[in-house]
Each structure stands twice: as C-alpha cells, then as structure tokens.
Amino acid sequence: MTTQLSHPKIILDTDPGGDDIFALLWLLGFVKQGLAELVAVTSADGNVAAKRTFSCASQILNLTGFSHIKVGRGVPVKGQGLEDAAHIHGSDGMGNLSHTLPAATHTFEEACYSDEIIIDELNADPEGITIIAIGPLTNLAAAETKSPGILKKAKEIVIMGGAFFCPGNVTPHAEFNIWFNPEAAQTVFDSRDDIIVMPLDVTRHLIFTRDMAQAVVSQANPESKLAQFLIALCEFMIGTALGYRETTGIPGFLVHDAATLGYLFYPETLMLRRAKVRVETKGEWTQGQTLMDSRLRPKTEANAWVALQVDEGKFFTSFVEDLKQLFKAVVA
Ligand SMILES: [Ca+2]
Numbered sequence: 093m094t095t096q097l098s099h100p101k102i103i104l105d106t107d108p109g110g111d112d113i114f115a116l117l118w119l120l121g122f123v124k125q126g127l128a129e130l131v132a133v134t135s136a137d138g139n140v141a142a143k144r145t146f147s148c149a150s151q152i153l154n155l156t157g158f159s160h161i162k163v164g165r166g167v168p169v170k171g172q173g174l175e176d177a178a179h180i181h182g183s184d185g186m187g188n189l190s191h192t193l194p195a196a197t198h199t200f201e202e203a204c205y206s207d208e209i210i211i212d213e214l215n216a217d218p219e220g221i222t223i224i225a226i227g228p229l230t231n232l233a234a235a236e237t238k239s240p241g242i243l244k245k246a247k248e249i250v251i252m253g254g255a256f257f258c259p260g261n262v263t264p265h266a267e268f269n270i271w272f273n274p275e276a277a278q279t280v281f282d283s284r285d286d287i288i289v290m291p292l293d294v295t296r297h298l299i300f301t302r303d304m305a306q307a308v309v310s311q312a313n314p315e316s317k318l319a320q321f322l323i324a325l326c327e328f329m330i331g332t333a334l335g336y337r338e339t340t341g342i343p344g345f346l347v348h349d350a351a352t353l354g355y356l357f358y359p360e361t362l363m364l365r366r367a368k369v370r371v372e373t374k375g376e377w378t379q380g381q382t383l384m385d386s387r388l389r390p391k392t393e394a395n396a397w398v399a400l401q402v403d404e405g406k407f408f409t410s411f412v413e414d415l416k417q418l419f420k421a422v423v424a
Contacts, residue, residue, distance in 0.1 A: 099126075099127060099128060099129065100128050100129070100222045100247070100356060101128075101129045101131050101217065101220055101221045101222065101247075102119065102128055102129065102130055102131060102221070102222050102223075102224055103131050103132050103133075103134055103209070103210060103213060103221055103222075103223045103224070104116060104119060104130065104132075104133050104134070104224050104226070105133075105134045105135075105136055105206065105210075105223060105224065105225040105226065105227060105229075105231050105232060106133060106134070106135060106136065106145070106149060106225075106226050106227050106349070107135065107136040107137065107138025107139045107140070107145045107166070107185075107226070107227030107228060108135075108139065108145050108148040108149055108152070108181075108185050108186065109138070109139040109140075109145070109148075109177070109181050109185050109226075109227070109349070110180070110181045110182075110185075110186070110187060110325055110328070110329040110345065111226075111329075111345070111346065111347045111348045111349045111350065112139070112148075112185075112226055112227070112349050113148070113152055113186065113325065114300065114347045114349070114350050114415075115224075115226055115347070115349035115350045115352065115353055116133070116149070116152055117152070117156070117322075117415060117418060118350055118353050118411060118414055118415060118418075119224070119353055120153075120156050120158060120418060121414045121415055121417055121418035122353070122357065122414065123158070124417070124418055124421050124422075125414075125417060127357070128357075130158070130161055131161075131213055131221060132161065132162045132163070132164060132209050132213060133149045133153065133161060133162070133163045133164070134163075134164035134166075134206030134207075134209050134210060134231050135148075135149045135163055135164060135165060135166050135206060135227075136166040136167075136206060136227035136228055136230055136231050137166040137167075137168065137169050137227075137228065137230060137272075138166075138176065138177070138227040138228045138230075138268075138269065138272055139176060139177040139178070139180070139181045139185050139227070139268075140176055140177070140178050140181065140183065140184065140185040141176065142165060142166030142167075142168065143165075143200050144183075144184055144185050145166060145185055145227070146163060146164075146165050146166065146196075146198070146200045146203065147190070147196040147198075147200065148184065148185045148186050148190065149163050149198075150163050150196035150197055150198040151186070151190060151193045151194065151195070151196050152193075153197075153198075154193075154194050154195075154196065154197045155193055155194060155317060155318055155321070155422075156318065156418070156422050157422060159197045159198075162198075162203075162204070162209065163198045163203060164203060164204055164205060164206030164207075164208070164209040164210075164231070165200055165203040165204070165205055165206060166205075166206055166230065166231060167205055167206055167207050167230050167231050167234040169228070169230050169272070169273055169276075177262075177268060179332070180329075180332045180333075180336070181329075181332075182328060186325065187324065187325045187327075187328030187329060188328065189321060189324050189325055189328070192317065192320070192321060192324070193317060193321060194317070205231075205234075206231035206234075207231050207232075207234035207235040207238060208235075210223070210231060210232065210235040210242070211235050211238065211239045211242050214235075214242055214243075214245040214246055215242070215245065218245040219245065219246075219247050220247060221245075221246055221247055222246065222247050222248045222249075222250065222356065223243075223246045223248070223249045223250070224250050224251075224352045224353065224356070225249065225250070225251040225252070225253075225280075225352075226251070226252045226269070226348075226349035226352055227269055228268075228269050228270075228272035228273040228276060228277075229251065229253070229269070229270075229273060229276040229277045229279070229280045230272075230273045230276045232249070232276070232279075232280050232283075233273070233275070233276035233277075233279035233280055234276075236279055236280065236283050237279065243280065243283035243284060244283065244284050248286070248288060249280070249283075249284070249286075249287050249288065250288040250290070250352045250355055250356060251269070251280070251287060251288070251289055251290065251352070252269060252290045252291075252295065252348050252349045252351055252352050253267055253269040253270045253277065253289065253290075253291065253382070254267050254269075254270050254277075254289055254291035254292070254369070254382030254398075255267040255291055255292040255293065255381075255382060256291055256293050256382055256383070256384055256398060256400070257293055257400070258292050258293050258296060259292075260292070260380075260381070261292060261338070262380075263377075263378075263379070263380070264377075265372075265375075265377070265378045265380075265381040266372075266378070266379060266380030266381050266382075267291065267292050267380070267382070270371060270380045270381075270382055271379060271380030272380070274371050274372065274373045274379060274380045275373055277371045277380075277382075278370070278371040278373055281369050281370070281371060281395050281396065282395070284395070285393070285394060285395045285396075286395075286396070286397065287369070287395060287396040287397070288352075288355060288364070288396070288397050288399075289369065289382075289396050289397065289398045289399065290348075290351035290352050290354075290355060290362075290399050291382065291398060291399065291400075292348070293398075293399070293400050294351055294362065294399045294400065294401065294402040295346055295347075295348035295349075295351045296338075296346060297402055297404045298346055298347050298348065298350065298351060298402065298404055298407065298408075299339050299342050299344035299345070299346060299404075300326070300329075300344050300345055300346070300347045300408070300411075301342070301343065301344035302326065302327075302330065302343060302344070304344075304408060304411075304412050305322060305323055305326040306323075307412050307416065308322060308412055308415040308416055308419055309322060309323060309419055310416070311416060311419065311420045312416075312419035312420060312422075316419075316422070318419065318422050319419060322419070326345070329345035330343055330344060330345050332345070333345035333346065347411075350411060351399065351402070351407075354402070354407050354410070354411070355399065357410070358406070358407065358410050360403075360406070361402055361403045361404075361406045361407045361410070362399045362401065362402050362403075363399065363400060363401040363402075364397040364398060364399050364400070365384075365397070365398050365400050366391070366394050366396075366397055367384040367385070367391070367394055367395075367396050367397070367398050368384060368385060368391060368392075368393055368394050368395055368396070369382055369383070369384055369395055369396040369398065370382070370383045370384075371383075384398065
C-alpha cells in the first residue's frame with residue numbers, strides 16, 4: 093500500500109450516478125487547490141448507459157470550468173441486458189436534472205474508448221498514475237485484457253465495490269459495481285496484489301445530509317447553477333435513498349464513491365485489512381458477491397487492502413469543507 097499525501101495524478105473511472113458526481117466534485121476541489129491532477133475521466137457503462145454517463149461527466153466538467161479534461165467513452169459490456177440503476181440516480185444519472193446544466197462539450201461518437209485512454213496514459217507515465225474506479229470495472233478489465241500487465245503500471249488502484257460482512261445493495265449478497273460485471277472485477281483483482289477496496293461495509297455509513305449540502309453552498313453564489321444543482325441532486329438522491337431504506341430512515345443518501353477520495357486524501361479516517369479477495373462469477377444466488385478469508389490462519393496470495401471501518405465524522409468534516417472551497421471558487 094502506498095499512501096499518497098501529495099499531488100496524485102488521477103484517472104477517474106466512473107459511471108455517474110449521483111454519488112459519482114459528489115466524488116467528482118470533491119476531486120475537482122482538490123485539483124482547484126493544486127492538491128491533485130486529473131488526467132482523464134474514463135466513463136463506464138453502469139448506473140445508466142455509457143452514452144449518458146459520458147455526457148454527465150462532460151456536463152459536470154463543463155459546469156466547473158474543467159471542460160479541457162478528456163472524457164473516455166465506456167467499453168460496451170458483453171452480454172448486455174442487466175438492469176441499470178436509473179431508479180436510484182434518475183434516467184440521466186443526474187437526478188433528471190441534466191437539462192438545468194450547460195450542455196456536454198465532449199462528443200461521444202468522437203471520443204476515445206476508456207480502455208485506450210487507460211492504456212495510453214499508464215504507458216506514458218508508468219508508476220505515476222492513480223486510478224480511482226467508482227463504477228463497474230469493465231474499462232479496467234478491457235485494458236488489462238488488451239494489454240496484459242498494464243494495470244500493474246498504475247501507481248495505485250482504488251475501487252469502490254463489494255460487500256464483505258454486510259448485505260449487498262443490488263442483491264442480498266452483491267454490491268452493484270461488482271455485480272454489474274463480475275468477470276471484469278475478477279480480472280482487476282487478479283491484475284496485482286494491492287488493490288484498495290472501499291466496500292459497502294464502510295460506504296453504508298457515509299450518509300450525506302441536507303444540512304451538509306446547505307453547508308457546502310453556504311458561501312457560494314446561491315443563484316449559481318452549481319449550487320442549485322447540488323441542492324436539487326441532493327433532494328432527488330435523498331428521495332430514492334429513503335424509498336429503498338438505505339439510510340435507516342435518516343434523511344440523507346450514501347456517497348459510496350466518495351470513500352475512494354477519503355482514502356487517498358484522508359487515510360486516517362479508514363481502517364483497512366489485508367485480504368485475498370475473490371468474486372463469485374458463477375453463483376446462482378450469489379453472482380457478484382465478494383469474499384475474503386477471515387479465518388485465523390496465515391494468509392497467502394493476498395491481492396487487496398479492504399476498508400472495513402470508517403470514522404464518518406472525520407470523513408464528512410473534510411468532505412464538506414473541501415466542497416465548500418470548490419463552491420466558493422466556482423461562480424457558474
Ligand atoms: Ca459509481
């Protein structure tokens with residue numbers, strides 16, 4: 093495990109998604125403060141279809157003054173036909189709010205595929221780039237399949253995915269990102285021995301509330317599109333989270349994907365366990381389940397560090413304060 097406390101160069105692989113948007117905004121806040129560099133956003137098929145996640149990423153970059161950052165188009169998932177998560181995130185992945193924002197400036201049809209961007213960037217800067225993957229792992233697996241060994245060239249790979257000692261969120265046993273493409277997830281876990289994992293075990297404690305949203309926009313121009321968007325997206329996500337009883341009745345929603353950035357910038361908020369992670373790719377009832385051996389025996393061939401505890405108070409103190417800085421700086 094390499095802890096990066098200064099200026100990481102990041103590829104964000106994402107399937108926006110309400111919580112993806114919060115993670116992207118947090119990351120852009122670090123970039124704005126000169127604490128990180130965003131090399132590319134590689135969009136992925138997942139919460140909604142690839143074309144929508146692409147334009148969502150483009151719209152958020154455009155809104156925040158980062159339209160120069162390249163966006164990759166998601167690699168199609170084999171055997172498509174899985175249920176997406178539009179019922180949680182809205183049919184546009186943005187709480188049905190995409191029409192309130194400036195249009196996308198990147199063109200899906202002309203964009204490079206996400207796996208090509210990952211391969212090219214890792215080859216151009218071996219050991220220099222951290223991949224934050226907060227969607228199904230289709231793009232990363234496609235890169236590894238096309239160019240075996242390529243994922244080892246990343247400085248670090250941090251993913252949001254899996255559920256180890258708690259229920260899943262898409263089936264009783266599986267978390268959405270892993271369940272959506274279990275073979276891809278297994279490919280990524282096989283690619284190196286130090287994958288950093290933020291599973292539901294920690295992200296189910298990360299409840300973002302209305303009060304936090306109000307704090308984030310408190311010093312921003314209240315008329316700005318960004319401030320209004322954040323408040324409206326928060327309301328939409330709270331509505332669906334309560335409907336699905338994800339927050340045990342607390343009016344808030346889970347910012348699963350933001351856990352990855354918590355790890356990178358505030359590692360003291362998390363406790364990680366060394367583990368051999370396996371993905372169920374053949375289960376009748378357990379497809380996409382993530383497993384680790386918890387027996388008190390010597391472990392061999394560990395492939396991951398899995399977060400199992402989070403100090404959510406400390407986590408949100410930093411999350412809200414950093415977002416405030418971004419919202420103060422962006423006037424759009
Ligand atoms: Ca996501």
